Amino acid sequence: MSPSPLAGVCSLQPELSGCLRWERNSSSQEPPAFRAVAGGQSFIQRFLQWTELLDPTNLVISIEKIEKSRQLLLTNEDGSIHDLEDHRIREAWKRSLSTVHPDNSKLIPVPFRPAALLPFTAPMVFLSLVSVKNLKSMILPQLSFYTYSTAFNVINGNASQNRHPYESILLGAGVIASTTFFGLFSRLILMKYPLKNILLRETLPVIILANISAVNVVASRSFEPMRGVEVMDKHGNVIGYSRRAGTKAVKETATSRVVLFGTSALIPEVFSHFFKKTKFFMRYPQSLWTLKLSCTFLAMGLMAPVSFSMFPQIERIQCSKLEQEIQSATEETELFYNRGV
Numbered sequence: 001m002s003p004s005p006l007a008g009v010c011s012l013q014p015e016l017s018g019c020l021r022w023e024r025n026s027s028s029q030e031p032p033a034f035r036a037v038a039g040g041q042s043f044i045q046r047f048l049q050w051t052e053l054l055d056p057t058n059l060v061i062s063i064e065k066i067e068k069s070r071q072l073l074l075t076n077e078d079g080s081i082h083d084l085e086d087h088r089i090r091e092a093w094k095r096s097l098s099t100v101h102p103d104n105s106k107l108i109p110v111p112f113r114p115a116a117l118l119p120f121t122a123p124m125v126f127l128s129l130v131s132v133k134n135l136k137s138m139i140l141p142q143l144s145f146y147t148y149s150t151a152f153n154v155i156n157g158n159a160s161q162n163r164h165p166y167e168s169i170l171l172g173a174g175v176i177a178s179t180t181f182f183g184l185f186s187r188l189i190l191m192k193y194p195l196k197n198i199l200l201r202e203t204l205p206v207i208i209l210a211n212i213s214a215v216n217v218v219a220s221r222s223f224e225p226m227r228g229v230e231v232m233d234k235h236g237n238v239i240g241y242s243r244r245a246g247t248k249a250v251k252e253t254a255t256s257r258v259v260l261f262g263t264s265a266l267i268p269e270v271f272s273h274f275f276k277k278t279k280f281f282m283r284y285p286q287s288l289w290t291l292k293l294s295c296t297f298l299a300m301g302l303m304a305p306v307s308f309s310m311f312p313q314i315e316r317i318q319c320s321k322l323e324q325e326i327q328s329a330t331e332e333t334e335l336f337y338n339r340g341v
Contacts, residue, residue: 041312046312047305050309052094052098053097054114054117054305058095058115063107066095069096070092070100072088073096101155102314102338103230104159106159108156109155118301118304120148121145122296122300123293124144124145124148125145126293126296128142128183128209129206129209135188139184142183142184143180145183146175146179146216149213150216154168154220156340157340160229160337160338161229161230161241163223174219175216175219179219182215186205187205190205198273202273206266206269207262209265210257211258214257217257224246224249225247226243228240229241229246229337229338231326231335232335232337233330233335239330240323242323242326245315245322248315249338249340256311259306264296264303265299267299268293268295268296269292271292275291308341311339313338314336315337316335318333319332319335320333
């Protein structure tokens with residue numbers, strides 16, 4: 001029997017111990033996933049892992065089942081790496097990784113779990129790019145998309161630094177207002193000064209959407225480069241907080257969002273460009289909406305695991321690239337940190 005995509009996760013990624021984080025202060029023995037770090041996963045391994053974690057059924061797992069999974073992983077801690085052929089162990093890892101934040105072991109709210117990104121954002125991306133003739137028709141799609149994106153980025157970002165609730169609320173409100181403004185302003189400019197070049201007219205809104213999505217990530221997770229994120233050795237021991245690691249985490253996540261939303265929005269535009277030249281479109285012009293919405297869902301369905309797999313969720317970084325105080329606190333040559341989603 002071929003190994004599960006989750007098999008590589010357990011032996012190679014320290015993120016699994018996040019599900020068991022509450023044990024770290026009460027036991028001198030680290031979870032096996034930290035002890036077994038031997039190297040990073042390949043892109044294919046990460047892609048296969050994310051195809052399991054993005055399963056929509058992960059949105060309807062009960063809290064009781066999640067707690068049972070966590071307890072199963074704790075009671076099988078010493079053997080969990082070697083027991084991935086056991087269906088119960090494999091399902092327990094899948095449930096934990098898809099529902100529990102790796103930094104603080106808190107349950108991720110259902111609408112903001114990674115598996116919820118596609119059903120929530122695909123319609124928003126589609127509506128954000130629909131041609132309209134007035135400002136009122138643009139406000140709701142843009143506001144909805146950037147509000148959800150901000151909340152998703154904050155909740156799934158690195159949470160090793162404690163933040164007061166009012167800080168997150170104020171930051172989120174500012175990010176939502178600014179990115180929505182940029183999105184609306186750019187659409188208004190394109191509406192008032194339409195481009196004659198067909199290629200630019202169809203692709204420029206996509207480029208703007210992708211880049212504002214990246215700005216949304218950078219702004220909503222701005223505390224990470226400012227205050228630093230937790231960096232650990234291969235045994236899970238916390239060495240300190242690094243602003244450079246936080247900056248790297250945010251940049252990589254922003255890059256993955258450009259790929260996700262840029263590609264997912266561009267593919268429907270390409271298909272619709274050629275579809276408009278067909279006789280079928282001439283007879284049924286309303287079918288264009290159906291085509292674009294279907295293409296958006298299909299493109300995002302593929303690009304979500306691709307973009308999430310571009311960089312490891314638990315990233316490694318050379319100690320020599322970190323702050324001097326962290327270098328002097330350990331003899332390790334490389335450390336690990338949670339990049340977030």
